[in-house]
Amino acid sequence: MNLAYTRQQSAFREEVRSWLAAHVPTEALQSFDTEAGFTQHREWEATLNEGRWGMVTWPEELGGRSCDLIEWLIFEEEYYRAGAPARVNQNGIFLLGPTLMEYGSAEQKARILPKMATGEEVWAQGWSEPNAGSDMAAIRATARREGDTYIIDGQKTWSTRAVWADWTFGMFRTDPDSERHRGLTFILVPLNSPGITIRPIPQLNGLPGFAEIFFDRVEVPVSNRLGDEGAGWSVAMATAGFERGLMLRSPARFQQTARRLVELYRANPEVGDSDPAVKDAVLRAYLDAESYCLSTYQTACRLTQGGKIGAESSTNKIFWSELDQAMHATAMSILGARAELLPHAPDAMGVGNWLDGWLFSQSGPIYAGTNEIQRNIIAERMLGMPR
Amino acid sequence: MDFTFSEDQLLFQQTVRDFLVSEVTPQRIRASWETDSGRDPKLWDQLTEMGLVGMTAPETWGGLGLSELDFVLLARECGYVALPEPLVHTALVAVPMLGALGGELAQRWLPAIAAGEATVIVGLEQNLLLEDAHRADLLLIQRGDALYALNPEQCKLRHNESVDPSRKLYAVEICDSAEPISTGAPVQAFTTAALNRGALGCAAQALGLAQRMVDLSVQYTTDRNQFGKPIGSFQAVKHHMANIAVRLEYAGAPVARAAYSIANSEPGASRHVSHAKLVACEAASLAAKNCIQVHGAMGYTWEVDLHIYMKKAWALNNTWGDAGFHKNRVSSWIFSPDAKLGAGSTFPSGA
Numbered sequence: 001m002n003l004a005y006t007r008q009q010s011a012f013r014e015e016v017r018s019w020l021a022a023h024v025p026t027e028a029l030q031s032f033d034t035e036a037g038f039t040q041h042r043e044w045e046a047t048l049n050e051g052r053w054g055m056v057t058w059p060e061e062l063g064g065r066s067c068d069l070i071e072w073l074i075f076e077e078e079y080y081r082a083g084a085p086a087r088v089n090q091n092g093i094f095l096l097g098p099t100l101m102e103y104g105s106a107e108q109k110a111r112i113l114p115k116m117a118t119g120e121e122v123w124a125q126g127w128s129e130p131n132a133g134s135d136m137a138a139i140r141a142t143a144r145r146e147g148d149t150y151i152i153d154g155q156k157t158w159s160t161r162a163v164w165a166d167w168t169f170g171m172f173r174t175d176p177d178s179e180r181h182r183g184l185t186f187i188l189v190p191l192n193s194p195g196i197t198i199r200p201i202p203q204l205n206g207l208p209g210f211a212e213i214f215f216d217r218v219e220v221p222v223s224n225r226l227g228d229e230g231a232g233w234s235v236a237m238a239t240a241g242f243e244r245g246l247m248l249r250s251p252a253r254f255q256q257t258a259r260r261l262v263e264l265y266r267a268n269p270e271v272g273d274s275d276p277a278v279k280d281a282v283l284r285a286y287l288d289a290e291s292y293c294l295s296t297y298q299t300a301c302r303l304t305q306g307g308k309i310g311a312e313s314s315t316n317k318i319f320w321s322e323l324d325q326a327m328h329a330t331a332m333s334i335l336g337a338r339a340e341l342l343p344h345a346p347d348a349m350g351v352g353n354w355l356d357g358w359l360f361s362q363s364g365p366i367y368a369g370t371n372e373i374q375r376n377i378i379a380e381r382m383l384g385m386p387r
Numbered sequence: 388m389d390f391t392f393s394e395d396q397l398l399f400q401q402t403v404r405d406f407l408v409s410e411v412t413p414q415r416i417r418a419s420w421e422t423d424s425g426r427d428p429k430l431w432d433q434l435t436e437m438g439l440v441g442m443t444a445p446e447t448w449g450g451l452g453l454s455e456l457d458f459v460l461l462a463r464e465c466g467y468v469a470l471p472e473p474l475v476h477t478a479l480v481a482v483p484m485l486g487a488l489g490g491e492l493a494q495r496w497l498p499a500i501a502a503g504e505a506t507v508i509v510g511l512e513q514n515l516l517l518e519d520a521h522r523a524d525l526l527l528i529q530r531g532d533a534l535y536a537l538n539p540e541q542c543k544l545r546h547n548e549s550v551d552p553s554r555k556l557y558a559v560e561i562c563d564s565a566e567p568i569s570t571g572a573p574v575q576a577f578t579t580a581a582l583n584r585g586a587l588g589c590a591a592q593a594l595g596l597a598q599r600m601v602d603l604s605v606q607y608t609t610d611r612n613q614f615g616k617p618i619g620s621f622q623a624v625k626h627h628m629a630n631i632a633v634r635l636e637y638a639g640a641p642v643a644r645a646a647y648s649i650a651n652s653e654p655g656a657s658r659h660v661s662h663a664k665l666v667a668c669e670a671a672s673l674a675a676k677n678c679i680q681v682h683g684a685m686g687y688t689w690e691v692d693l694h695i696y697m698k699k700a701w702a703l704n705n706t707w708g709d710a711g712f713h714k715n716r717v718s719s720w721i722f723s724p725d726a727k728l729g730a731g732s733t734f735p736s737g738a
């Protein structure tokens with residue numbers, strides 16, 4: 001065990017830091033859940049890619065830097081410290097990208113990855129359906145094979161950023177007689193295909209952060225299939241594995257929130273006198289964010305040395321989502337009567353963006369597999385309890 | 388950056404775990420409750436033979452010259468079996484503190500400890516009572532800014548019974564004639580170092596205790612049927628257990644980091660230890676709370692083994708600094724102006 005960075009790692013950090021200092025927009029971008037903001041974020045992805053900072057863990061020939069997980073963590077730390085824009089294409093880069101590298105053909109990789117990297121093609125996920133939420137195996141949207149074409153019918157929902165995204169990836173039932181996990185196929189669909197209707201869904205903050213996607217005889221070539229026909233479930237599980245595992249939420253994000261929370265408390269010390277529990281909650285935020293960072297480094301080191309992530313990765317999703325909720329709840333307590341005010345309200349006085357974070361933190365325990373489902377997985381697969 | 392334990396360290400952990408699980412059975416622990424000393428000299432001999440007792444002593448003094456980082460995984464295993472013997476105290480507190488004092492004390496006592504011939508116990512004022520003082524051949528006792536090195540004749544011991552029958556606790560009255568071996572600033576340094584080591588030992592054992600309670604409960608809820616099914620198939624029961632698993636999963640790395648920081652005299656060692664003790668003891672307390680619940684009335688009995696581990700977890704929670712003490716150590720730092728917080732601040736040469 002050696003908990004110091006190597007000279008190379010420190011040099012890498014310096015390089016990231018100075019590039020970000022020169023390139024991160026000085027004025028915050030608009031939310032990517034608005035049309036204008038989406039375009040700004042897409043442009044930012046192109047800028048990142050020009051500096052080869054878009055997908056640092058990708059191989060060099062695909063525009064990445066072949067970074068290992070420790071370098072990725074360092075990159076993320078600098079990224080969040082610099083206050084750089086949120087990643088509009090994260091579903092592509094962090095979820096589909098790694099899945100494509102594992103299951104995609106050479107042709108698919110060459111066709112899809114470069115445009116994903118530049119932000120020219122932004123990706124949305126299409127798993128959930130009105131009657132297939134936690135029970136993803138209940139998927140009913142169909143893809144009927146006719147020669148070299150799949151004809152897709154059905155509906156997906158809650159698809160994040162699908163309002164302005166270019167593509168979606170998801171699972172469709174290719175075998176009409178199949179049930180549950182069998183007979184599903186992983187297919188990539190351009191969202192401008194004839195027969196697609198997208199209906200935006202306003203989220204808690206009023207912005208259309210996700211959408212329903214309706215498919216009416218949508219034709220896609222068979223070459224848009226990822227993995228074998230009928231093998232969609234195992235391909236999808238790889239995506240869910242990456243998502244839950246490490247890359248969805250790096251510790252840097254929560255450590256920055258914890259830091260802002262400490263600063264907020266220090267700026268409002270009178271809260272501690274009226275409610276001593278608040279100080280304890282701030283301390284708790286720091287401790288849990290720090291624990292999350294330490295554990296992530298530990299896992300990352302294990303993985304770079306050839307180890308594997310098992311069912312214990314389900315603890316990760318619960319830990320960060322509950323931490324995020326708790327931190328924002330604490331901020332709301334500190335802000336007191338101002339907490340409910342929108343940032344532009346005339347008397348909000350520097351209330352900041354805590355409210356938006358608070359709203360978003362409510363979704364953490366729901367998306368990417370609800371925390372109840374994660375607890376079931378932990379009990380059954382990590383602890384071995386009976387089904 | 389390498390946050391992994393070496394293969395040797397993991398192998399040693401496995402060896403010690405196998406040994407402890409087969410030797411330190413609940414039956415043997417219960418038998419020790421029936422004896423006056425509560426201690427098992429044969430077991431101490433076995434631990435000595437394995438090199439565990441003198442593990443952290445320098446080789447020149449009969450030890451293995453290993454570090455806190457080498458021992459921390461073993462301390463977790465001591466927790467897993469709720470080992471009553473003062474092995475964690477010896478290896479993590481007494482031996483290193485004697486080493487730090489050096490001189491004649493170290494020369495006289497370290498080889499004797501490593502040979503299994505003597506026991507040295509360190510007592511801080513903060514702890515109220517001393518563990519295993521009845522077995523001590525030498526007591527290193529801090530009172531205010533004075534440090535005493537006493538043989539048993541120089542003090543009077545008063546036994547206090549603990550909820551955990553394995554814990555042997557003593558109030559120590561120092562004879563008027565005793566002279567301190569040191570006073571002032573060095574004693575403060577001694578106190579902080581000993582406290583950090585004792586707290587690290589608690590944290591590591593708490594991880595093992597929590598794991599043991601989980602293992603016992605998974606087994607119990609798999610075997611016990613109600614409504615025609617194993618109770619472990621009910622979600623409310625599963626989620627009680629999953630909640631422990633989450634807290635336990637994220638307590639391991641802080642404990643490893645605390646051990647590393649002590650072994651490498653990192654400037655943040657004190658707050659790293661406090662962090663570790665807080666989260667590890669919380670995981671063990673949650674384990675105790677949820678595990679007794681999933682046992683039903685069985686969990687409330689003397690007969691079922693769960694309480695062996697539960698009671699030790701409760702006791703460790705408030706010894707070597709209670710939660711309030713450790714929270715204050717961390718919060719006085721995070722609220723200080725020079726604290727570096729946020730992304731990249733976790734490791735020394737980071738941002």
Ligand SMILES: Cc1cc2nc3c(=O)[nH]c(=O)nc-3n(C[C@H](O)[C@H](O)[C@H](O)COP(=O)(O)OP(=O)(O)OC[C@H]3O[C@@H](n4cnc5c(N)ncnc54)[C@H](O)[C@@H]3O)c2cc1C
Binds near residue numbers: 157159160367376
């Ligand atoms: C912000 C946000 C973004 C999202 N983005 C996407 C996206 O991009 N693409 C996509 O496909 N989906 C997306 N989703 C959808 C998300 O994956 C689903 O919401 C989630 O899987 C839960 O499904 P559901 O909403 O139908 O809830 P339900 O499955 O109806 O669950 C409702 C409640 O019942 C509980 N429950 C259900 N089954 C069980 C069980 N077996 N045991 C215990 N409790 C159970 C759940 O835990 C939950 O508390 C997003 C959701 C949110 C909130």
